[in-house]
Amino acid sequence: MSDTKKATPTDVTKSNRRKKLLIALAAVVVISGATASAYALLYGSNFISTDNAYTAVEVAQVTPSVGGTVSRVLVTDTQAVKKGDVLVEIDPTDARLALAQAEADLGRAVRRVQGFMANDGSLNAQITARDADENRAAAQLASAEADFERAQIDLKRREALSASGSVSGDELTRAQNAFAAAKANLDATRAAIAQARANRSTAVSSREANAVLIAGTTVESNPEVALARARRDQAAVDLERTVVKAPVDGIVAKRQVQVGQRVQAGMPLLAVVPVTEMHVDANFKEVQLKKVRVGQPVTLHADIYGKGVTYHGVVEGFSGGSGSAFSAIPAQNATGNWIKVVQRLPVRVKLDPAELGISPLKVGLSMTAEIDTRSKR
Known part of the structure; x- marks a missing residue:
């Protein structure tokens, strides 16, 4: 009798069923793998995410x-x-007292400038008076010169006649005295006209100096008044x-x-x-940022609310350097013990103010962020 047992139809049926199940399972695995690969390649690769993200704000x-x-x-x-x-x-x-002092200084400056403008007319009148004085002195000088010439001629005549005895000594003395008086009067008149000219020059200088203070301005636009007004305004601002x-x-x-x-x-x-202006600093690995651009949409969740609350934002910008570059003690990579570490770059994400109004956040809360990189903005 043979030890080999022939397969029954039932065994063959079970074997066929097992093969079919294995083939179906293998097909499911292959299809699932292909689907997962296709999803990851065609869709999932367009999204990058991180849980290394925290709320921040410009305090x-x-x-x-x-x-x-x-x-x-x-x-x-x-x-x-x-x-x-x-x-x-x-x-x-103190601020009120400073304002009162500044207002008093402004009033004093206005009155001083008004005085400058009033002086302008007075100084013009003084110049006119000095012109008259100079003209009068010039006339007196002409008279004094004429008297001096006449006295000089008379003296010469009497001196010529005195030698022949035609003129008495007393008359000669009177002629000499008249000549001396005429000369003194001429000298005095010359001094007077010099003084008149000096007085006129002083008056002109005073008017010019006064004109410089008010030239091209009104009381309101005068620099002295403008300065006092600015100090008054500053004191008023300090009080506010x-x-x-x-x-x-x-x-x-x-x-x-x-x-x-x-x-x-x-x-x-x-x-x-300003909690309504909150943003998120999401720290992505440098290898994740190849396709990230400003303006791409971001989906976020806060640990404080969990998955029940979703925030929507956009990429607003990138930090100027990695976190380690701005640390208090930066890494010294130029050493023999250097080990390459993947760096993280902060990405600023702007949040929707309306969503923040519904679900407010505070500074420093943990977030998860996912960027859709399909947008090429």
């Missing part, structure tokens, strides 16, 4: 423009504020700046100021976080 630092003592602080940390809301008030006493207002809408953070504190211009008081 508005609130600092005073003027120094003084803080009289009121109207906000606390975590408080929501609108642009223009009063945050801090500084005692305005004793009230510190919110520069943007947002949430108050890092409040450091207290009532009674003496603050200086530029000293940090608090910060306002």
Whole structure:
């Protein structure tokens, strides 16, 4: 009797069924692999994602423009504020006094310039008077010269006649005295005309100096008045700046100021976080960024809300360097122990303000970001 057992029809049927199942399974695996490969190649390769992403915002630092003592602080940390809301008030006493002084200086400058303009007419009149004085002195000089010439001729005649005895000594003496008096009068007249000319020159110089102060201007446009007005306006601005207002809408953070504190211009008081202007810094690997362009759409999820809330944004720009390049202690790659590490480059993603209004975010929250690189913008 043979030990070989012949296969029954049932066994053959089971074997055929097993082969068919294996073939079907292999076909499913091949089709699934092909489908997955095609999906990854044709669709999935157009998307890059990272969970190394965090919310950020341009925080508005609130600092005073003027120094003084803080009289009121109207906000606390975590408080929501609108642009223009009063945050801090500084005692305005010093600023009010400075404004009053500046206004007084402005009034004094206006009156001084008005005096300059009034002096212009007076100085013109003085020049006219000095011209008259000079003309009168010139006439007196002509008279004095004529008297001097006559006295000189008379003296010569009497001196010629005195030798023959035709003229007495007394008459000669009178002629000599008349000549001396005429000469003295001529010298005095010449001095007078020199003084008249000097007086006129002084008056002209005074008018020219006064004209320089008012030339081409009115009282309002005069530089002296303009300077005083600018100082007045600056004092008024400084008074307004004793009230510190919110520069943007947002949430108050890092409040450091207290009532009674003496603050200086530029000293940090608090910060306002504009949560409606939040963006995301997504740190992608350098090998992922080949097809990433500004303007491409981004889908994001925040860990605080999970997958239930989806944010939509666009690529706004790229950082100027990798994170390690801007670290406090940059990596020293020029060493013998260098090991290549894939770097990450921050990509700035702008979020939709409407979505932020519905689901607000805070600075520093973790996010996941996925960029659709199909857009070639």
